[in-house]
Each structure stands twice: as structure tokens, then as C-alpha cells.
Amino acid sequence: MPPDPAPKDLFQKRFVIVAGKGGVGKSVVCAALGLAASERGLRTCIAELNTREKAPLFFGKRPSGYAYQELRKNLFSINVLPDPALREYGLMKLRFERVYKLVFENEAMKRLLKVIPGMNELFLLGKVFNMEREKKRDGTPLWDMVIVDAPATGHGVSLLRLPDTIMKVADAGPMAEEVGAMRALLLDPRRTAVNLVTLPEEMPVRETFELAAQLEGSLGMPKGYLFVNGIWPRLLSDTDAGLLDALGAVLPESAYRARAGVESLAAMVERTRFQEQHRAELAEHMPWPRVDLPFLFVERFDESAIARLSESIVTQLAVLQGQAA
Template identity: 40%
Template sequence: MCIRVPRPMPAPVDRRLVVVTGKGGTGKSTISAAVALAAARRGKKVLVCEVVAKERVADLFGRPPSGTEIRQLLPNLYSVHVRPREAMREYALMILKYETLYRLAFENAAARYFLTAAPSLAEIVMLGKVFWHAARETERGRLRWDMVVLDAPATGHGLTFLSVPEVFLRLVSEGPLARDMRLMQALLADPERCSICIVTLPEEMPANEAIELDRALRQRQFPAGPLFLNAAFESRFSPQEVASVTRGGPLLTAAGEAADNHESRAALCRHYEGVLRDTVPRRLVKVPFLFERNFGAQAIDKVSHAIEGAL
């Protein structure tokens, strides 16, 4: 009989691809930027790939948008915006070799139709591009990036995004795209090289979506990374304190309301934290709410320190 001793999984910071998913508006870009920053601080060379319509990460670091060219944001920290049209073109040219052939095949009405009908071709080429970055080597045969952080689209689309290889391979089994999708599928399923994180908020819909997303991801056996509970409020006043300040007369009306507001948000946060801990078998990492008039590099730095322990 052979007893297999499970090897300890590498920490998320040591994996090649970290995917950050979650509902829209939960702070995926913030967490992506903070994960990248924490890794870069530890000496990793990190690339953040953004695949949504509008890139945000460079802006969070107070830098001009990177666009489709890789740009350095900080020492060891780079970002790139992966767009479907450019990714498609690059990809097609890689296979077809000739610009004229590309134009003929892809820049006509039939091909536009084909691009709509082919299952998520836009997502496929974008995911293919991210994969290309993650697998890219330098001339000396070493990996170009220690870590690639993928800031994935919002939940519904995010899950579709990660399932793209599977869906595509169901419909298409031959050709160069199918070959690449198989490699991508293997990387996404490998807990040694990949970690899929979820970002959520202490609110009903984001929490519910995180629960559903977690279930769907585990069903498909994607390697489970941490669950980030973003914008968390910690309790600060006892119920007696809130009651006495609230009853403390007109001079304390504002303070009483503020304390009461704070505690009601902390209570909601506690509630959803409990629900999430009960239903989502992942490491839960709380990211405190930041009261910033301008959310930028400083805020990202704070968040990166808050999550460091989880990486």
C-alpha cells in the first residue's frame, strides 16, 4: 500500500498565477493591486493583467494607464491591459503569420459574425494572452514573471471567463486554440501554480455571490485561494455607550448618530463574516474599510499590509 503524504501547497505568493474574482464593485482591482504590491515587496517580479473594459490598477498607483504595452508602475511591479481586439489580432497573427491573410479572414462581415458566435472567442484570446504572459520565459530560460495577477471580470462573467477553456473544448477539439486552451486549463487547475481568490463585501448581495462563486469554483476544482472580506467595519462602541451618548442631549446628537451608524455597519459586517465563515471553506482575510478622501497609492499600501499575512 502506498500512503501519499500531501505536500504542503505553496503559499499564494509563490504561485505563478493569482486570479482575483468577485462581484463588481467589491474592490477586485484594489485587492489585485495590493496582492501584487505585497509580492513585489518580497522581491517577486509581478505583472498585473487587467481584462475588463477599463483599466484601473495603474491609476491606483498614480501612474498613467499602461494600455496594451507592459509598463512598470513600481520596482518589480508592472501592469498591462489585455483587450480583446488587440489580443485577437496578435493571436491570429501568431498562427497565420501574414497580415493580409489576417485581414482577409478577420476583417470582414462573416468573421465578425464568427467572432460573436464562436463561444466567447474574445475571452479565449484574452485568457490565452494572460497564459502567454504567465508561461513566458526570458532568453536564459527562466520565467519572465514570478507572479502574474489576473484581475478577472465580475462574478457572472468571471466564472464564465475561467470556464472558457472547458466550454470551448466542449465545442472545439482541434486546432491551435484548443491546444492552448488545454494548457490554460491545466494551469488553472494546478494548486501548485495557481490560486483563485474571491473578493467580497459585508453586504447581502456580494456575500451571497461570493458563496455561490466559491461553490461553483470548488465544483470545478479550481485551487481555492483566500476570501477577502473588503471594507470591513470593526465594532468600536459597546451598546451601553451608544445608548448613553444617543440620550446625551442635543450637543451629542451628531456623535450619537455617528456611533450608532458605525455600530450598525459593524453589526452587518459581523453578521456576514459569520455567514461567510460558515459556508465558505477558505481562509477569510478581513480588509479594513479605509476612510480616504483620495483612494490611491497610499491606500493600496495600507491594504497590502493588511493582507500580507494571508499570502
């Protein structure tokens, strides 16, 4: 299947969502994209949603919770937490602390908010939605790019579906207006792009197909790129792999060290073969423009590792966008 044209310019979107299965490298991709954007001079913020913060750690900083923290020039992060998000929202709408306390810190109201499904998530989404439209004193946007590190697959989808779900039950009033504006942002290809991250492995690839089908189908969101992360280098040519098999077959039982070496090399070769199959499967069934990211053999995933992935992303995006132009 030939890939669809790449979105015109990812760095011109203000609302960049990164989604995918748990543990596939979403936070790493957010950090690498954030670094690339900040180096272009875009004032960028990575928003993690109510999770154990990763973004600051990659840049040698401590988690900062619900506060914008500068990680490097032009790059910030925040952990969006439901309670302060609700508080901020309440204060924004109700203006006065006293009124806020009366309304939201009233025990009955607190209990009510806890039992309404999706309410916490709505405040998380509300905060990132507000970040997209937040202005500086001079009226210009506070952020050129907000990168949303979405929760893993199932939760991510229900989060993105939330405005739609709420619109179905509350189609009038201030709540509907607010949620309608959120939905408009999620569907707006000028501002928004949803990117997916996967590993070239069985389960992540399955989930990616499902996620893509939902995003493009019932959610109808504008798509960005598919990041295929953790790609192993090809260690041996087919001929050398054949020789390795032959060597394994003739090594005597007693040469256990040599056998262990051959076996572990053979396992690595096998892994790259599996990865190649899954990458071919992605290429065949999923026409999203693709960015391949190498597996990095590093002790610690720090800023220099992020920088390597970031460079790789920038190079590949330039090629893809050149093709799309």
C-alpha cells in the same frame, strides 16, 4: 467550520486569479498583492481584462491600454483588450502580417468572430494564458506572477468556464489543443490559485458562497484565499453602545445637533454589528483561509493606501502559511 489549510505559498504561483462581486475591492486586492509580490523581488504583472483600468491609477500612472506599463520596480500592469489580443495571437500563430490580414482582417471573418459567443473572452483568456508561459530571451519566464483581475461574478465564472465549454464542442484539432492547455493551467494547483474578495455585507456574502461553490464544484479550480475587505473598526464597546442608546433616548428634540451626532454614531455601531454577523457567517459556512482587510478612511485610494493593505496581507499570509506548514 475550521478553515481549510492555506495553500502552501501564494507567492510561488505564477497565475493568481482574483474574483468576486462588482465593486467589492478586487482591483484594490490585485494592487496590494502585486505590490507585496514585487517587494519580494517577483516580477509581477496585473492583468485587467477589457475594463476601465484601475491598477495604474493607484500608483499615480495613466492607463496604458494593451501594453505592459511599469508601475514601480518589478510591478507592471496591462489592460487586455480583445482586438489587439486577437491580433497578437493571430500573428503568433500565422507568423506573417500579410497572412494575418488575409485571415483575420477579412470582413467575413471579422463578422464571424463577433457573432461567436465567448470569442472575445477567449482571446482575453488566451492573452493571460500566454503571459503565464511567456519567456524572456534567455528562456526564463517573463513573469514570476501574473495577477488576473477577473470580471465581476457572473462574467468571471463564464470566462473561467470557457475552455471547458469549448472543449465540449471542439474536442480535436489545434483549437482544442490550445484550449486544453488553458484548461490545464486553470486546474493546476502548482501554478494557479483563485482568490475571492468580498465585503462583509449581505449580497456580496451570498454571491461569494455561490461563487465558491462553482469554483470548487463544477469548475474544480485550486483555491487560494478569501479576502474580506472593508472591515470597519469596532468603534464602541457594548457598554458604550448601550450608553449611546440611552443618551439618544433622553436628548430633547431641540438638541438637534447632538441628536444628529448620536444618530450617526449609532448608525456606525450598527454597521460594525452587521459586519460582524456576516463575518461570522463566512467563518461558519466557508472554510477558505481568510485574510481580513480594514476599511481605510482615506480621501484618495493611492499607493500609500495600497501599501497599508499590502502590509496587512503579508502579515496575515505569513501567519496562515505558518499554520499550514
